[in-house]
């Protein structure tokens with residue numbers, strides 16, 4: 001199993017804190033936004049007398065609420081198409097386990113969310129990357145590039161929309177082309193839509209693979225409430241598909257782990273009841289953060305930045321050879337006014353040796369902290385280059 005590129009520098013951060021440094025955490029997608037009060041209240045005011053196992057597919061009432069959430073987004077699903085999981089992470093593990101045999105292949109545009117590699121490794125599945133470049137703002141290559149990589153062992157194409165770590169948002173046309181490919185070769189199209197609401201372009205709308213007619217047997221959506229409601233610690237996500245065989249197989253995995261967490265399901269059901277205005281308010285905050293980050297990064301000479309259109313991550317290429325060394329050095333050897341930043345070296349978001357000089361920044365801090373964090377990053381990079 002590979003180490004998590006997002007968490008592997010944590011011991012260095014802990015040492016820096018022991019030495020009294022303040023760290024701005026730009027490495028991990030842990031938002032500082034408050035969880036909706038209704039979700040917290042639901043847990044405080046519960047009337048359970050025994051914390052029982054729930055249904056392996058998750059509480060029925062939660063699945064019904066979840067289906068309502070999708071229907072409001074023009075995704076016509078019902079409770080039978082939804083399996084509640086312990087985070088989107090478990091939905092990914094169930095999906096890979098359900099649709100592949102050892103040695104099978106999954107095509108994934110690269111750079112990708114690092115754990116896709118971990119989960120593929122766990123299922124002994126080979127990741128076949130489709131390279132996208134920072135110079136092109138991580139735009140997808142032509143559909144022919146995907147087609148070239150399809151073999152007898154290919155079981156799926158996995159996309160992240162909006163993308164972590166690139167912030168890339170797929171157009172309806174791109175989703176349609178990928179859907180046609182999935183149908184043509186009878187493979188699955190898996191779409192990780194955990195950042196569905198987080199889109200910043202004025203004319204950009206999220207298009208779910210579940211909206212694509214005729215793709216019912218091939219579409220699997222990975223979802224999560226971690227970021228949507230700032231409930232990362234609740235550990236609730238879901239797998240959504242109309243393919244009965246996939247759902248039946250995934251259910252075997254779900255039964256093997258008995259059930260998703262009880263209190264987190266209660267919190268999630270309540271969170272799903274937030275007013276629709278909640279999403280717009282949160283997204284406006286993130287847009288401001290993205291703009292603050294980009295403004296701050298513009299002041300750093302000789303770096304390359306791909307302006308993200310969605311999610312809350314940004315890939316940055318630095319004028320250095322080894323971003324992991326730089327990230328460690330920032331924690332161990334640098335501070336300005338006793339403050340430093342922690343970033344994620346981007347190597348772990350690639351299956352190849354690409355990205356060695358790139359970092360991923362999560363813009364999950366408030367405006368003031370983000371401004372200061374980019375300033376500290378600039379000073380740190382300058383000191384690193386002149387050390």
Ligand SMILES: Cc1ncc(COP(=O)(O)O)c(C=O)c1O
Nearest residue numbers: 087088089113164194224226237
């Ligand atoms: C793209 C993507 N998918 C899935 C996950 C898993 O999230 P969780 O297990 O908290 O739902 C994350 C978490 O950062 C993510 O960024």
